[in-house]
Amino acid sequence: MNSGHEIPVLGYGVYQTPADVASEVVQHAIKSGYRHVDSAVAYRNEQPSAEGMKKSGISREELFFTTKIPPKDMRYDTAKAHIENTLKITGFDYVDLYLLHSPYGGKENRIGAWKALVEGVEAGKVRSIGVSNYGVHHLDELETWINETESTQGKGEGGVLSINQVELHPWLARPDIVEWCKKRGVLMEAYSPIVRAQKNDDPLLQPLAKKYNKTPAQILIRWSLQMVSMPCSTICILSPS
Secondary structure: OOOOOOOOOOOEEOOOOOHHHHHHHHHHHHHOOOOEEEOOHHHOOHHHHHHHHHHOOOOHHHOEEEEEEOHHHOOHHHHHHHHHHHHHHHOOOOEEEEEEOOOOOOHHHHHHHHHHHHHHHHOOOEEEEEEEOOOHHHHHHHHHHHHHHHHHHOOOOOOOEEEEEEEOEOOEOOHHHHHHHHHHOOEEEEEOOOHHHOOOOOOOOHHHHHHHOOOHHHHHHHHHHHHOOOOOEEEOEOOOO
16 A cells, blocks of 8 residues: 555455444454454444454454544544544454545535544554545545645645545446546445345446356456456455445
């Protein structure tokens, strides 16, 4: 990533995973080979997801944890509070990746929340930061603020944008966002890469599955993995479906 840290190519998302089973499913995911767990404050399962990571038997240094500032709390003060609370309830010394969940709240609040993430990195509480569900308009807004901040305060003072996490698959390829991120070395992180299994019978997908003797999900994951070679993308599976 632009931050200098590495992120696993595949990730396991716990969106809509009930808190009472999150620890168990995270342990199973790690046992199956995943090393990246993607949670969010809004999912209400940060703590049990972290618990599952700890119980996996894999060292913290080999695991990667993502969480996100919730859309309804996109402000400087609430973002600062969420960073502190994430560390408190997970028991982690740092968060590998903290994202702004969505570009809600208006420009001032979006930038305020971003500043909180930047300060989290400076304090060693967060290693890498990014955004989620950002289109080109909001990416331009953030880039402008980062550049203006660096011009007056020095390089790096505006923070380093490493990730833009969006829904990304053949039916939602988002070429404008991909191109924007590619030019700047920002990784595209795909959620719903297998389209929640809603396209398994699609007439465009079925012939490929039969031709290569693979499941529709395998074909779609391969599509995402091949985007990594662009190089502008990583893929994060954020739903069991």
